[in-house]
């Protein structure tokens with residue numbers, strides 16, 4: 001059966017890095033028996049330019065029909081003056097919501113070849129392998145009401161709402177407990193239950209779900225401490241489960257432990273395991289169009305796509321081994337310290353394809 005994969009390059013460095021992800025998929029198709037059909041559609045600022053909406057209807061229809069989606073990144077200064085409803089980032093939030101992608105898996109793993117590139121001392125990060133499970137379609141990024149209102153004094157006030165229902169918390173908790181079962185059996189739930197009502201309920205529901213997973217060691221941590229612990233002693237974590245905004249912030253923080261945000265892939269899954277795959281980083285306008293972006297987070301997202309949505313673990317491992325090999329050979333994009341040769345986006349992609 002041919003797998004339909006939709007590519008959504010987006011904005012900024014998005015087209016450059018997705019082009020390298022595409023080459024990997026094409027090489028697997030042409031030389032390693034991966035039966036797939038690739039299609040492309042605009043999203044984010046590119047969607048706005050093409051169709052006046054950050055998530056054009058045709059793009060959504062293609063994504064719904066696809067077996068898996070690979071996305072680059074959206075956003076950039078060109079679009080910052082647009083009304084908020086049509087900003088590129090709204091297109092990303094909308095596709096996550098429309099596809100029901102509530103479960104965002106963000107592994108942060110240190111390739112041993114990058115021990116020198118980590119922001120932390122080698123002995124603190126050696127062997128680092130943690131997984132952040134971020135709730136992706138609820139919380140303050142989606143909560144209503146939101147907006148800017150005028151107070152009686154004439155002053156304007158901006159407001160957003162953090163909301164989580166029991167069912168939303170329960171399904172992300174189950175996904176995280178199941179992930180912990182397949183890993184080292186430790187789950188840390190991160191919240192701000194000392195202050196927020198929504199976090200109080202979060203903690204209560206996670207505790208309730210824990211009764212079904214007696215073999216998992218569950219702990220709770222406030223998000224401010226979790227940010228500190230991630231940079232103090234990250235290996236204490238196996239799986240972290242948290243809400244949308246806390247997970248967004250903590251995963252950028254975890255990126256630095258692995259050497260660069262250009263190394264972090266992600267999978268966003270629906271209830272049936274259908275998914276959208278994207279690097280954790282954004283559209284990096286500061287380096288867009290300069291052949292400087294690290295394509296490895298996108299290429300590692302291709303590996304996650306192969307594993308989770310296509311059930312092709314052998315192909316996924318082939319991609320991950322190829323990434324390890326180019327790092328072993330000393331190739332580095334400019335965001336990564338160390339190595340013996342700095343290469344651009346295209347050359348890094350070519351090198352991975354060459355090692356497949």
Ligand SMILES: NC(=O)C1=CN([C@@H]2O[C@H](COP(=O)(O)OP(=O)(O)OC[C@H]3O[C@@H](n4cnc5c(N)ncnc54)[C@H](O)[C@@H]3O)[C@@H](O)[C@H]2O)C=CC1
Pocket residue numbers: 013072073074075076077089092261262278279280281282283284285286287292293294295297335
């Ligand atoms: N998933 C998405 O599409 C996301 C989009 N954004 C959007 O991206 C735009 C820029 O946001 P920023 O806050 O600057 O975050 P960013 O992640 O785009 O960039 C932060 C820093 O990391 C660097 N960086 C990011 N990816 C890299 C890569 N692959 N290789 C080398 N260096 C890389 C950038 O050059 C920059 O210095 C904004 O419009 C923002 O809304 C931000 C985060 C996620």
Ligand SMILES: CC(C)CC(=O)C(=O)O
Pocket residue numbers: 089092093248280
């Ligand atoms: C534009 C944001 C909604 C996306 C983001 O920062 C993320 O998902 O990591």
Ligand SMILES: [Mg+2]
Pocket residue numbers: 248249252280
């Ligand atoms: Mg983010």
